[in-house]
Amino acid sequence: MNGAESTDVIIYVVSDSAGDTGDLVVRAAVAQFHPIHAKIRRAPFVADESALVRVIEMAKASGAIILYTLVIPHLREAMNRLAAGSNVVAIDLLGPLVESLENKTGRQSRHEPGLNHVLDEDYFRKVEAVEFAVKYDDARDTTGVKKADIVLVGVSRTSKTPLSMYLAHKKFKVANVPLVPELKPPDELFVIPKERVVGLTIGVHYLNIIRKERLKALGLPDSASYATAERIERELAYADEIMKRIGCFVVDVSHRAVEETASLILEYVRGN
Known part of the structure; x- marks a missing residue:
């Protein structure tokens, strides 16, 4: 030619x-x-x-x-x-x-x-959920609370982010919100159905160990107030108050792997 x-x-x-x-x-x-x-x-x-x-x-x-x-x-x-x-x-x-x-x-x-399209749609739903988890991690944008399939709430170092990513790979859009006594929780938490909110709690001693290790990893002294038992008790009491106010399902993540906690959350979500 x-x-x-x-x-x-x-x-x-x-x-x-x-x-x-x-x-x-x-x-x-x-x-x-x-x-x-x-x-x-x-x-x-x-x-x-x-x-x-x-x-x-x-x-x-x-x-x-x-x-x-x-x-x-x-x-x-x-x-x-x-x-x-x-x-x-x-x-x-x-x-x-x-x-x-x-x-x-x-x-x-x-x-x-069309079986390949089923797989493609499954893949893209997973990608969309992962992108959602990244965007709405740690309450960077609280509008995600209303858009999420699951909203995780809890104090720092209760595995909110790893759980969000794990659940995203199960195609759930997850937002997570840290509960800190000095910060007012977003109003959206008290508007959405309580069945979409999952609270994460943890034992004081266990969280104390985790936070001290985190401080060491950052090159900071483990005596910082962030890791003291008194501070942790205060945070957990505040978080418990918020969770009771919401009326949400609560999971104790002490000594639990992310996969085990995620399994409990999925069992709850699929049952509602």
Whole structure:
């Protein structure tokens, strides 16, 4: 092909799902032939042979190529037969690979269109939840309290942030709010349904050890007021008062791994 000839190619992407997979493959292939311009025409959610007949007729009339991602066997067989009978170039993207996997594994394909989109949606929900947890960590923006699926409240070092991230990977949007005697808690905490709020508490001795280790890690003396038993008792008493005011579910995180605490929270949330 030289520069004086047409560089337009028509490609029909036929699928019993949305056709995104075929579309991506076509674009990747065409990119190797720049400056060829491909006109991609989708025929998504094909459900019967009559739809295939219409596509093949249009492809034959325009000299187009067909790329198809049909996972339902009778539709794939019909496309093979109809395309061959009409002398239309039709490329089966998934069929050979599915058959090879069946032979290799000894298992049958589920033959269900759109399963990859289920995975994609699942992935993107997880990414969205993680981004939410980062944005609304430590009450940086209290508007997240109303938007969250779960709001964690508790004093410093009760695993609010690790729990937020863990629950985000379970596709829950989590905001967390530190409870500090010197700071007024956001009004949103007392407006949202109490079932969406989870309080985190901890034993004084256990938190004292954790905070001292935190201070050491920061290169600070472990005698700072942040880690004293008196300060911790005051904070926990204040947090307990707030949690009772909200009427929320409370989990004691003392000696519990993040996964164990998260499991208790998920059990509670899914039961409400």
